[in-house]
Structures are given as structure tokens and as C-alpha cells.
Amino acid sequence: MPEVYVIGTACTPFGKRPQTSFKALTREAYLAALADAGMADGRDIAMAWFGNCGMGTFGQRNIRGQVCLSPLVREGLFPERIPTMNVEGGCATASQALHGAWKDIASGDAQLSLAIGVEKTFVPDDPARTQEIFDGGIDQLDPGEWLAYYRDAGEVSGKPFQPDDKRGTIFMDTYAMQAAYHMKRYGTTQRQIAIGAAKNHHHGSLNPLAQYRFTMTADEVLADRPISYPLTRSMCAPIGDGAAAALVCSKDYLASLPRGVRERAVKIRASTMSGGKYRSLDEPGLSRIAADRAYKMAGISPSDIDIAEVHDATSFCEIYQVEMLRFCAEGQGGAYVASGETALGGDRPVNLSGGLVSKGHPVGATGLSMIHELVLQLRGEAGERQAKKARLALAENGGGVVGFDEAACAITILERLEPN
Structure with a gap:
């Protein structure tokens, strides 16, 4: 398979940015990605993948990428007449955009491709619009199916399904049921979840792009x-806005670039996806499937991964995902996180960006923000939160909900290039 490289990434600050438009966020992330790749414009870009979930609630239901990129085309910063593919996959949207760009290069269809994710979820004067964005992540055509599924699961987990819009989205209740089941089956504790949350709030305090930049103790989280x-609340990802982007290219295109760009390039060793289903509580989730495919594609084992960014929409999710990614045995995620192994300075740091609970979670941008963090780490450019060793990195990004699975999951494995 042809080799694929990341040569530029960018991420805007995440947070509540009601005065910043979709077009402004697009411009911010795109121009920053160009600058990171040492480019003045995007004249060589042959394809663009534009990720977004909620722009339809703001009135732009179609051609979202074309609309947001048009000002850049007029200014000569983005090439004319190239295809722009609009992507939506819930919280996995940006990773799906990256997967599309990766396929452009791996298939030989393009030498340089752009993936970008842009999102606004904070609407201060209209919370119902925010709710509408998140409601789109679950089946609205036949809600009776998941209502019955969650009621049954509530009986099994020992936590009845009793959603309350005043406390948050329905997804927090589904995550809570999964956490309750894990606690019941394996002895995982609420404090272990809190330790994971406190760890990521510490990481986020070191990330200048994070929505929350304060530390918390486990007791404060509880x-x-x-x-x-x-x-x-401290265990749950906040509402916010932001954008992230990546430029990916072929080996031949990389060879044509200046040495300084080549030396900072990061190789994509694997890009895989899987789809969700209504599974039983004790059945492994879809991230296990995508991860196993990625390990096989990259020709490595889970023990080879040095750092990871995982989709911690709640802090329980990190406990679950380190098990699904085979970083520890099933049922041992709580103890693994609480041990300090996933903290800065640990053997395999996870969510050095602060994770979704601290960095923030503008859904259509989240997956590419993970890639940005891992690329910084692999280049040795992460500042105070730099991992001691970082050669192989993994991103796990899930989106939408089908029962206790996400609707889609993406796994990306990145590798730092050794200097020539």
C-alpha cells in the first residue's frame, strides 16, 4: 500500500465562541494547517473532506464545506474546482474526514488532500438548538427501539434508565449505565473514574488550546x-466550538518538500473504521474491532503503542477504551488508569491534550484535534505536556450511538519518522 504522511496539522482553541462564525473557524484552522506545513496557499490540494454535524441547525443543511471554503477560494488561498466531500459521522466526523483523505493518497487518486472538521455547539440564547445537534446522534426514526433497549439494560446494570434533560444529554445516561454495569461486574469504583478525570484536567491545564485549563483533585471531581x-460534571465533556485540520500527502509529494517539512512529517501506519450495533453489555464494543484491524494493518501489537488519545466523552469512557484497545485486560481499566500508567510521566500516557473532558468536544472537530495533539507529541513539540517517549501513537474516536456502541469508530495509528 502506498505510504501516507501528515505534513501539517492545526487546532483552534476550543471553547464557547458564539461570536466566531463557521467560516471564521474554517479559515483559522485551514490557514494554520498550511502554515504548519510551510505553505503559503493550498494550490496543490487535490481533494478536501469537510466534517461538520450541526450546521444544519444554523440553516446550512447542504454544501457546508463549499460554503465555508468559498471565501478562501476567492482570495486564492484554496484551489478552484477541486471536489469537496461533506462528511458527517457524529462525534467521529473529523476522523471520517481524515480517513477519506488517507484513502485519497493510499489509492493514488491524489498527492495532497485536506481533512478539516468545524463545529459550533454553543448557542447561548437558544439551548434547544444545541439539543437538536446532539439529538441527531441517535435514531430519531424509531426511538422506541433504543428506549426499550435502554430500559432492559437498566435492569441488568442496576441503574434504571431515567433520562433528565436538565442534567445533560441522553448520552450521559447511557454512559452512566455502562459505568454502573462495569462497577457491578468488575468492581470498578467511582473514585477510579474521578482519578482519570483529575488526570485529564491536569493535562488540559498544560494545553493552551484546551477549553478548561484548571486542575482538579479526585475529591473535587467527586x-x-x-x-x-x-x-x-467534571467527568463529562463540555459544550463548545472549534475547528481542526490536517494535510496528508504521498511519499513522492513529501520528497519534493523542503527538508524542514520532511523532518516534521508523521507517517500514518493505519486508518481503520468499524460500525456499531445493538450489542449486549458484556460484548466487546466496536472500538475493539477497529483497533484489531489497525494493529494488523500497521503490523504491530498493542504493547507497541507509546501514547494515545481516546474518546472520553465521559471519564468512564477512557477506562473502557483502554480495555478495548488491549492496553490492559477487560475489567482492569479502572485500576490501570488509577495506577498512573496513563498520566504524563506514566508508561503509556493517554489524553495528554486533556481529553474531551478538559480540552473540549466540538463534535465535528474532535477527531482531528486528537491527530493534532499526537502529531505534536511525535514531533516533540508538545511543551510542558510532552511525553518522554513517543514513536507510535493511536487515536480512537467514536461517534453517534447505536445502543451501547457508537455508530462509528475510527482508529488511526501514527509513527514518528527517524531522522535520516
């Missing part, structure tokens, strides 16, 4: 406002 037991 004392925060309850959302859905065992989850407190």
Missing part, C-alpha cells in the same frame, strides 16, 4: 454537581 451517577 464533589462536583451530579449528572447521572456515577458521573459528575
Whole structure:
């Protein structure tokens, strides 16, 4: 298979940015990605993949990427007449955009491709619009199916399904049921979840792009406002806005670039996806499937991964995902996270960006923000939160909900190039 490289990444600051438009966020991430790749414009880009989930609630239901990129085309910063593919996959949207760009290069269809994810979820004067964005991540055509599924699962987990819009989205209740089941089956504790949350708030405090830049102790996390037991507010990703982007290219195109760009390039060793289903509580999730495919594609084992960014929409998710990614045995995620192994300075740091709970989670941009963080780490450019060793990195990004699975999951494995 042809080799694929990341030569430029960017991520805007995440947070509540109601005065910043979709077009402004697009411009910010795109121009920053160009600058990171040492480019003045995007004249060589042959394809663009534009990720977004919620722009339809703001009135732009179609041709979202074309609309947001048009000003850049007029200014000569983005090439004319190239295809722009609009992508939507819930919280996995940006990773699906990257997967499309990766396929452009791996198939030989393009030498340089852009993946970009842009999102606004904070609407201060209209919270119903924010709710509408998130409601799109679950089946609205036959809600009786998942209502019955969650009611049954509530009986099994020992936590009845009792959603409350005043406490958060329905997804927090589904995560809480999964956490309750894990606690019941394996002895995972609420404090272990809190330790993971506190760890990521510490990481986020070191990330200048993070929405939350403050530290918290495990006790402070536990004392925060309850959302859905065992989850407190500090264990849950916040509402926010932002954008992220990546430029990927072929080996031949990389060879044509200046040495300084070549030396900072990062190789994509694997890009895989899987789809969700209504599974039983004790059945491994779809990220296990995507991860196993990625390990096989890259020709490595889980033990080879040095750092990871995982989709911690709640802090329980990190506990679950380190098990699905085979970083530890099933049922041992709580103890693994609490041990310090996934913290800065640990054997395999996870979510050095602060994760979704601290960095933020503008859904259509999240997956590429993970790639940005991992590329910084592999280049040795992450500043105070730099991992001691970082050669192989993994991103896990899930989006939408089908029962207790996400609707889609993407796994990306990146590798630092050794100097020539």
C-alpha cells in the first residue's frame, strides 16, 4: 500500500465562541494547517473532506464545506474546482474526514488532500438548538427501539434508565449505565473514574488550546454537581466550538518538500473504521474491532503503542477504551488508569491534550484535534505536556450511538519518522 504522511496539522482553541462564525473557524484552522506545513496557499490540494454535524441547525443543511471554503477560494488561498466531500459521522466526523483523505493518497487518486472538521455547539440564547445537534446522534426514526433497549439494560446494570434533560444529554445516561454495569461486574469504583478525570484536567491545564485549563483533585471531581451517577460534571465533556485540520500527502509529494517539512512529517501506519450495533453489555464494543484491524494493518501489537488519545466523552469512557484497545485486560481499566500508567510521566500516557473532558468536544472537530495533539507529541513539540517517549501513537474516536456502541469508530495509528 502506498505510504501516507501528515505534513501539517492545526487546532483552534476550543471553547464557547458564539461570536466566531463557521467560516471564521474554517479559515483559522485551514490557514494554520498550511502554515504548519510551510505553505503559503493550498494550490496543490487535490481533494478536501469537510466534517461538520450541526450546521444544519444554523440553516446550512447542504454544501457546508463549499460554503465555508468559498471565501478562501476567492482570495486564492484554496484551489478552484477541486471536489469537496461533506462528511458527517457524529462525534467521529473529523476522523471520517481524515480517513477519506488517507484513502485519497493510499489509492493514488491524489498527492495532497485536506481533512478539516468545524463545529459550533454553543448557542447561548437558544439551548434547544444545541439539543437538536446532539439529538441527531441517535435514531430519531424509531426511538422506541433504543428506549426499550435502554430500559432492559437498566435492569441488568442496576441503574434504571431515567433520562433528565436538565442534567445533560441522553448520552450521559447511557454512559452512566455502562459505568454502573462495569462497577457491578468488575468492581470498578467511582473514585477510579474521578482519578482519570483529575488526570485529564491536569493535562488540559498544560494545553493552551484546551477549553478548561484548571486542575482538579479526585475529591473535587467527586464533589462536583451530579449528572447521572456515577458521573459528575467534571467527568463529562463540555459544550463548545472549534475547528481542526490536517494535510496528508504521498511519499513522492513529501520528497519534493523542503527538508524542514520532511523532518516534521508523521507517517500514518493505519486508518481503520468499524460500525456499531445493538450489542449486549458484556460484548466487546466496536472500538475493539477497529483497533484489531489497525494493529494488523500497521503490523504491530498493542504493547507497541507509546501514547494515545481516546474518546472520553465521559471519564468512564477512557477506562473502557483502554480495555478495548488491549492496553490492559477487560475489567482492569479502572485500576490501570488509577495506577498512573496513563498520566504524563506514566508508561503509556493517554489524553495528554486533556481529553474531551478538559480540552473540549466540538463534535465535528474532535477527531482531528486528537491527530493534532499526537502529531505534536511525535514531533516533540508538545511543551510542558510532552511525553518522554513517543514513536507510535493511536487515536480512537467514536461517534453517534447505536445502543451501547457508537455508530462509528475510527482508529488511526501514527509513527514518528527517524531522522535520516
